[in-house]
Amino acid sequence: MxxxxxxxxxxxxxxxxxxxxxGAARAERSAAPPDDMNSLxxxxxxxxxxxxxxxxxxxxxxxxxxxxxxxxxxxxxxVFPSGESLxxxxxxxxxxxxxxxxxxxVFIGCTGCHAPDHxxxxxxxxxxxxxxEYAIAQSETCVRCHAPHLTAHPxxxxxxxxxxxxxxxxxxVVCTDCHGDHLAQNAxxxxxxxxxxxxxxxxxxxxxxxxxPGALSQHIDYGLFDQKQVNNDFCMGCHGPPGxxxxxxxxxxxxxxxDGDEFHTSVHGLGNDWQALNxxxxxxxxxxxxxxxxxxxxxxxxxxxxxxxxxxxxxxxEGQMASSHAAALAEGNKDAATCVDCHGSHYIPPPNEPRxxxxxxxxxxxxxxxxxxxxxxxxxxxxxEDNPDVPTCIECHGVHDVGDPTTALFRNRSPELCxxxxxxEELMSRYDISTDVFDTYVDDFHGTTVQIFQxxxxxxxxxxxxxxxxxGVHNIRRPDDPNSGIKQNxxxxxxxxxxxxxANFSDSWTGHHRPSLRNNPLMFLVTIFYAIVIPSTxxxxxxxxxxxxxxMARGR
Amino acid sequence: MAEIRETTHDDKPLxxxxxxxxxxxxxxxxxxxxEHMTLLVSFTILCLTGLPQKFPFSPLSQWLxxxxxxxxxxxxxxxxAAVVLILxxxxxxxxxxxxxxxKQEDMRMLPDLKDGYDLRDTVAYNLGxxxxxxxxxxxxxxxxxxxxAVVWGTAVMIVTGFILWxxxxxxxxxxxxxIPVALEAHGWEAVLAAVSIVIWHLYxxxxxxxxxxxxxGVLSHKIMEEEHALELERLEEGGDPWKVVPPAVLARRRKxxxxxxxxxxxxxxxxxxxxxxxxxxxxxxxxxxxxxxxVPLATPSP
Numbered sequence: 001m002x003x004x005x006x007x008x009x010x011x012x013x014x015x016x017x018x019x020x021x022x023g024a025a026r027a028e029r030s031a032a033p034p035d036d037m038n039s040l041x042x043x044x045x046x047x048x049x050x051x052x053x054x055x056x057x058x059x060x061x062x063x064x065x066x067x068x069x070x071x072x073x074x075x076x077x078x079v080f081p082s083g084e085s086l087x088x089x090x091x092x093x094x095x096x097x098x099x100x101x102x103x104x105x106v107f108i109g110c111t112g113c114h115a116p117d118h119x120x121x122x123x124x125x126x127x128x129x130x131x132x133e134y135a136i137a138q139s140e141t142c143v144r145c146h147a148p149h150l151t152a153h154p155x156x157x158x159x160x161x162x163x164x165x166x167x168x169x170x171x172x173v174v175c176t177d178c179h180g181d182h183l184a185q186n187a188x189x190x191x192x193x194x195x196x197x198x199x200x201x202x203x204x205x206x207x208x209x210x211x212x213p214g215a216l217s218q219h220i221d222y223g224l225f226d227q228k229q230v231n232n233d234f235c236m237g238c239h240g241p242p243g244x245x246x247x248x249x250x251x252x253x254x255x256x257x258x259d260g261d262e263f264h265t266s267v268h269g270l271g272n273d274w275q276a277l278n279x280x281x282x283x284x285x286x287x288x289x290x291x292x293x294x295x296x297x298x299x300x301x302x303x304x305x306x307x308x309x310x311x312x313x314x315x316x317x318e319g320q321m322a323s324s325h326a327a328a329l330a331e332g333n334k335d336a337a338t339c340v341d342c343h344g345s346h347y348i349p350p351p352n353e354p355r356x357x358x359x360x361x362x363x364x365x366x367x368x369x370x371x372x373x374x375x376x377x378x379x380x381x382x383x384x385e386d387n388p389d390v391p392t393c394i395e396c397h398g399v400h401d402v403g404d405p406t407t408a409l410f411r412n413r414s415p416e417l418c419x420x421x422x423x424x425e426e427l428m429s430r431y432d433i434s435t436d437v438f439d440t441y442v443d444d445f446h447g448t449t450v451q452i453f454q455x456x457x458x459x460x461x462x463x464x465x466x467x468x469x470x471x472g473v474h475n476i477r478r479p480d481d482p483n484s485g486i487k488q489n490x491x492x493x494x495x496x497x498x499x500x501x502x503a504n505f506s507d508s509w510t511g512h513h514r515p516s517l518r519n520n521p522l523m524f525l526v527t528i529f530y531a532i533v534i535p536s537t538x539x540x541x542x543x544x545x546x547x548x549x550x551x552m553a554r555g556r
Numbered sequence: 557m558a559e560i561r562e563t564t565h566d567d568k569p570l571x572x573x574x575x576x577x578x579x580x581x582x583x584x585x586x587x588x589x590x591e592h593m594t595l596l597v598s599f600t601i602l603c604l605t606g607l608p609q610k611f612p613f614s615p616l617s618q619w620l621x622x623x624x625x626x627x628x629x630x631x632x633x634x635x636x637a638a639v640v641l642i643l644x645x646x647x648x649x650x651x652x653x654x655x656x657x658x659k660q661e662d663m664r665m666l667p668d669l670k671d672g673y674d675l676r677d678t679v680a681y682n683l684g685x686x687x688x689x690x691x692x693x694x695x696x697x698x699x700x701x702x703x704x705a706v707v708w709g710t711a712v713m714i715v716t717g718f719i720l721w722x723x724x725x726x727x728x729x730x731x732x733x734x735i736p737v738a739l740e741a742h743g744w745e746a747v748l749a750a751v752s753i754v755i756w757h758l759y760x761x762x763x764x765x766x767x768x769x770x771x772x773g774v775l776s777h778k779i780m781e782e783e784h785a786l787e788l789e790r791l792e793e794g795g796d797p798w799k800v801v802p803p804a805v806l807a808r809r810r811k812x813x814x815x816x817x818x819x820x821x822x823x824x825x826x827x828x829x830x831x832x833x834x835x836x837x838x839x840x841x842x843x844x845x846x847x848x849x850x851v852p853l854a855t856p857s858p
Contacts, residue, residue, distance in 0.1 A: 335850060335852075363853060364852060364853055365849075365850055365851070365852045365853075366849055366850070366851060367851045367852065367853045368847070368848060368849075368851040369847070369849060369851075406844070411842070444736075445739065448609070448612050449627055452612035452613065452618070453612065453618075453621055453626070453627035454627070456618055456621070456622050456626075457622075457626060460626065461841070461842070462842065463838060463839060463840060463841055463842045464842075469842070473845075496843065497838045497839050497842070497843075498724060498837060498838050498839075499836075499839065500724045500835060500836065500837075501724055501727075502724070502727060502728055504727035504728070504730065504731055504732040505723065505724060505727040505732055506732060507727075507731060507732025507733050508723060508727060508732040508733065508734075508735035508736060509732075510733075510736055515736075515740075520733050520736065520737070522733060522734070522737045523733065523736050523737045523740050526737050526740050526741050526744070527740055527744070530740075530741070530744035530745070530747070530748065533748060534744065534747060534748050534751065537748060537751070537752055538751055538755060541752060541755045541756040542755060543679075544678075544679065544698070544756070545755060545756070545759050547678075547679050547682035547683055548682055548759075548764060550682055550683065551681070551682040551683075551684075552764075554684065556684075
C-alpha cells in the first residue's frame with residue numbers, strides 16, 4: 001500500500017512538474033525527429049516567441065536579434081507546396097558554436113545566407129519550391145564564399161545546372177547534404193577520421209561504392225573561400241546592420257556599416273545610368289575572411305581607395321592628377337583632397353545639386369575662404385537664391401584640375417576668366433552690368449600689358465593690376481557697395497600698388513567707361529583732334545607727294 | 557674761304573673747277589649731322605618700341621615686343637631712347653641759342669609768305685600749270701614744315717611722356733584724368749609723326765632723291781638746283797655757306813654763351829636724371845597674400 005501510494009505520489013509529482021514547467025515538454029518535443037511533426041502543421045506559421053530572449057553574444061548584428069527572437073525557440077514549420085515541411089527553429093547555441101557562429105570569430109549573420117528580402121514579417125511563402133529545391137537554392141549561398149568542391153558529385157558546381165541524372169546514384173549532392181546548414185563544421189573537424197562517416201553513411205544508403213575516402217582531405221585543404229560569385233546581399237549580411245566598426249592599426253576606428261537604401265539613392269545606386277554598382281566593384285578584396293589591409297590609417301585607406309574611381313572616371317582622374325590637390329598629396333600632404341573627400345564614398349549625391357553644394361563641398365576644407373566668398377556678391381547670390389549665373393568655386397578654380405591660383409599664369413589669365421562672364425552680353429544684361437569692363441580694361445595700360453603682352457609669355461610675373469587686385473579675390477563686392485565697394489576708397493585701392501599716390505591719382509582710372517563727352521571729355525576731344533589731324537596730314541602730304549610723282553612721270 | 561675753314565673743319569670748297577653739275581655744296585655742319593643722327597636713331601627706336609604699344613593687337617607688334625625681350629624690356633628701351641631724344645633736344649636748343657645769340661644768324665626756319673607761294677608754285681609746277689618751278693631758299697617750305705612738326709611733336713611727346721613716366725608726380729599738380737589723356741595724345745602723336753616721316757621725309761630723301769647730305773654734309777648741284785635754287789645762286793655768287801663773324805666779336809660772345817650754356821646744360825642733365833629717377837610709380841612685385849587655405853570645418857556642412 002505504502003509502495004503503491006508512493007508510486008502514485010511520484011507519478012503525480014512528475015505530472016505536476018510537467019504541467020508547471022512547459023519548457024521541459026517543449027524541450028522534449030524539439031528533441032524529437034522532425035518527421036514526427038510533419039503532419040501537425042498544415043500551413044506555414046510561426047509560434048509565439050518564447051517569453052525570454054535567447055542569450056546573445058555581444059557581436060550579434062541587431063537584425064539577428066529579430067531573427068533570433070522567433071527562430072530560437074519555436075515549433076513552427078515551413079510547409080512547402082509539395083506538402084513537405086521544415087521546422088524553422090534554429091539551434092542557436094549550436095549555430096553560435098559552428099564555423100559560421102558568433103563564437104567562431106568569422107561570424108556570418110542570418111542575412112549572410114538568407115536573403116534580406118525574406119526578412120519582412122510575415123515572410124513570403126516559398127512558392128514553387130519543394131524541400132529539396134530549397135536545399136539546393138540555399139546551398140547556392142555557400143558558393144558566394146566557398147569554392148564548390150568534390151564536384152564528382154554532379155550538380156553543385158552551378159555551372160551547368162543541377163542534374164541528378166548525371167549522378168551514378170541518381171542523387172546529386174549539394175553543400176548542406178554533407179555540411180548541414182546551421183551547424184557547419186570547420187576544416188579541422190573534417191580532417192578527423194570520423195568525418196568520413198558522413199560520406200560512408202550516404203554511400204552505403206545509395207549503394208555507390210566509396211572508392212577512396214582519404215581523397216576527401218585533398219579537397220578541403222585549399223580553396224575553401226575561393227569566391228566564385230559575389231552579391232551585395234552577402235556583404236550586407238555583415239555590413240548592413242548599423243554600428244559596425246573596424247579599427248586600423250594606428251587606432252583609427254571607422255564605421256563599416258552601410259545603409260543600403262542610402263547607397264541606392266546615390267549616383268552609384270539603382271538609379272545609375274550605367275548599372276548599379278556592387279560592393280565588389282570598389283572593394284575587390286571580397287574574400288572572406290577579408291585579408292588584412294596593407295594600410296596603417298583610415299586616411300591611407302581612403303587615399304588608396306580613391307585610386308579606384310579612375311577605372312570608370314578616367315578623364316576626371318586625369319584632371320585631378322594635374323591638380324594642386326594631387327601635387328600636395330604627392331608631396332606627402334595627406335590632407336589633400338581625393339575623390340571621395342569631395343564626392344563621398346558610399347553616399348554620393350550629384351555634386352552640383354543644388355548648385356551651392358559645389359561651394360559647400362570646398363568649404364569642408366577651405367572654410368575661411370568660403371566665409372569670404374559667402375559675403376561676396378557672387379557667394380551671397382549663390383547661397384541665398386541658388387543663382388544659376390554666379391560663379392561657384394569651380395568656375396574660377398576648375399573642377400578636378402584645380403590649379404595653383406598663386407602662379408603668374410593664373411594671374412595673367414585671370415582677366416579672361418572674369419571676362420568669360422562679364423563680357424557676355426546675354427548674361428550681364430540680366431543684371432544690368434556693363435560688358436565694356438573687359439575691353440576698357442584692355443584699353444588701359446594695366447590691361448594692355450597683362451592681356452596682350454604677357455599673353456605671349458604667360459608665365460612671366462606681372463605687377464600690373466588684374467581684375468582681382470582692385471575688385472577683391474573672394475570678397476568681391478559691388479563697386480558701389482557703401483561698405484567696402486572700391487568706389488568708396490579707390491585711392492586706397494590704387495595705393496596698394498602705387499604707395500605714393502595722392503588724391504588726384506585715382507582719377508587717372510577711367511572707371512571702365514569708354515571716353516565720351518560725359519566720361520572723360522578731354523580724352524574724347526584729344527581723340528577727335530587726332531582723328532582729324534592725322535588723316536588731314538596724310539592727305540595733305542600724300543597730295544604733295546602725288547603731284548611730285550605726277551611731275552616725274554611726265555619726265556620733268 | 558679761309559674764314560670758313562677756321563670755324564668749320566668739314567667744309568668742302570666749292571667745286572670751282574670742272575663741271576658745275578658735278579659740284580657739291582656745303583649744307584650741314586658736322587654737329588648738325590650728329591644731331592640728325594641722334595634724332596634718327598632715337599626716333600626709330602622710339603617708334604619700334606612705342607608703336608607696338610599703341611597697336612598691341614597687331615601680330616607684328618607682338619612679334620616686335622617678343623623679339624626685343626618682352627614688354628618690360630621694350631618699355632625700358634623706350635625710356636632710354638627718350639632720354640637720348642631729350643638730350644638731343646637740349647643740344648639742339650643750345651646750338652640754336654649759339655646761332656641766335658653768338659653768331660646772330662637770321663632765323664631762317666621761321667615760315668613766311670614766300671613759303672606759301674613756294675608751296676603753291678611747287679604744286680602748280682608739278683601739275684603742269686606753270687612752266688618754271690619756284691626758286692627756294694636753303695630751307696624750303698617742306699623742310700620748314702618738317703622742322704616745326706618735329707618741334708611740335710617732340711614737345712608733345714616730352715610733356716606727355718613725362719606725365720606717363722611720372723604719373724604720381726604729375727597728378728600732384730594735374731587732374732588725374734590727364735594721365736589717360738596724355739597716353740592717348742602720346743600714342744596718336746606718335747602715329748602722326750611716324751606717318752609724316754614715312755610719307756613726306758622718306759619720300760623726299762630716299763625716293764625722290766637719294767639725298768645723303770645729312771651724312772656727308774654736302775648736296776649735289778642737281779638737288780640744289782631743284783630744291784634750293786636761291787641758295788645755289790647765292791653760293792655760286794660767292795656767298796658764304798655760314799655766317800661769318802669777326803673773331804674778336806665771336807670770342808667775346810662765346811665767353812658769355814658758354815658760361816650760360818654750361819649752366820643750362822648741367823641743369824638739363826640734372827633734369828633728365830631727375831626724370832629717370834623721379835618716382836617709384838608702382839611697387840615692383842605684386843603683393844603676395846598668404847592665406848591659410850586649409851581650414852577644415854569641425855563639423856561637415858550639409
